[in-house]
Amino acid sequence: MRVTFTVNGRPQEADDVWEGESLLYVLRERLGLPGSKNACEQGECGSCTVRLDGVPVCACLVAAGQVEGREVVTVEGLADYAKQRAEHGGCASGACGTADAAAGTPLDEARRRAARGTDSHTGEGTELSPIQQAFIDAGAVQCGFCTPGLLVAADEMLERHPNPTDADIREALSGNLCRCTGYEKIMDAVRLAAARQSEGV
């Protein structure tokens, strides 16, 4: 079957989709967006977290056919999404009518997306969202496999709670497993992003 939906603000079409296929498979294997990671395939690990109509979900548990006509944001579109949200006062999804044709992340650009940083500075044309920059600066990335899901979940939490407590952070990230960091650096990163956000940096 064919599935037509919006990915990172741009309309996309996936063909020859198997009826039992997950949104995660469509994103990774049909649209060439491997940022959302495939780990447990049972909703336990959160590595595949994306936003579906603004809400964080595990892409491995959404049937491809269920996203027909809906809006998905992946980690590849996170920087543009956060930028638009900052520019349009809290709404990045276009639901409040501010989205224009130039908004969103084109598919080819999303496919090339990479954080090309050698140290805490990323530079080289790849603009990062505040939460992505904070993860790098705080050393919250080790093997990196859980990072995309954590970024999407943490970014959404900061949207709802601009000044989160530690309990807010832990709760929002409770569906994302990390086996490297012990979570402390991830907590640091989210606190850092929140602090920078409230300072307007």
Place this chain on the structure above:
Amino acid sequence: MDEPGPPHTIWLDRNHSETTETKKRAGQMDFLRPASWEEALAAKAEHPTAVPIAGGTDVMVEINFDHRRPEYLLDLNRVGDLYEWEVGEETVRLGASVPYTRIMEHLRPELPGLALASHTVASPQIRNRGGVGGNLGTASPAGDAHPALLAAGARVEVESVRGSRLIPIDDFYTGVKRNALAPDELIRAVHIDRADGPQQYSKVGTRNAMVIAVCAFGLALHPATRTVRTGIGSAAPTPVRAKAAEEFLNAALDEGGFWDNGRIITPSVAKQFAELCSAACNPIDDVRGTASYRRHAVGVMARRTLMWTWESYRGDAARTEGVA
């Protein structure tokens, strides 16, 4: 030497028609996308083996792991009514697909036990997708919502093209992962009595998030009828009430005038209530825990939830009626 023959074609039988059997072998599936409740009922009547999918948090796991290859998936995401709820005078009509996140955010005053249970479901990502309809449809003894529904008192609204009916929650669970639904029926909503007193929910697991209950317990005080109701999860083939424990406690509270005098419940009464709750279990040993641990833990949770709710009742009574 062999002639280089045309590749592949010798293995392909071009005249073979696509029967259901070959479709099944090839893992083919139809994805039904009803746009309304009526269309969903018609689709379920036409294809009674169709597997309904809403949040997908159970169904997709089975498909991802190839444990299940349904011939038809019946997507309910387009049926908007399933995502709505109405708060009535005495009951809340909760649409089958209302996500747990919404229950926690919007229905805590009316359905405190279910809101607490909802908060123990998996993770934010799962709570954003899953709802009570899926818990009921799967009817796992470990479903987090069941003890809260049993304790609060609920009726499951199910419908088919033949008509609609309300199934009392006590009659809904018929076996391990089995429920009272007919093959052509779908769950539309759950009617849950609005709390008329304190409710509590407790769950045992190895960590706070992403945990299937080792066992769980729900308790609701119903001062309006001067009764107590319970619900036990993961400690019997189906979710169950501890009816003997409820009867004992109802009689003890009545005899001692506890509902009026608001006194602290006697430790011996609480102890016997806990023992009767343990006795209502029929658990098994499995990877999550042993049967004897489950029985013990249910007793502990029964005593604690009784104390918590009773303290809250006494506090409320003291504030509103000057009793303490």
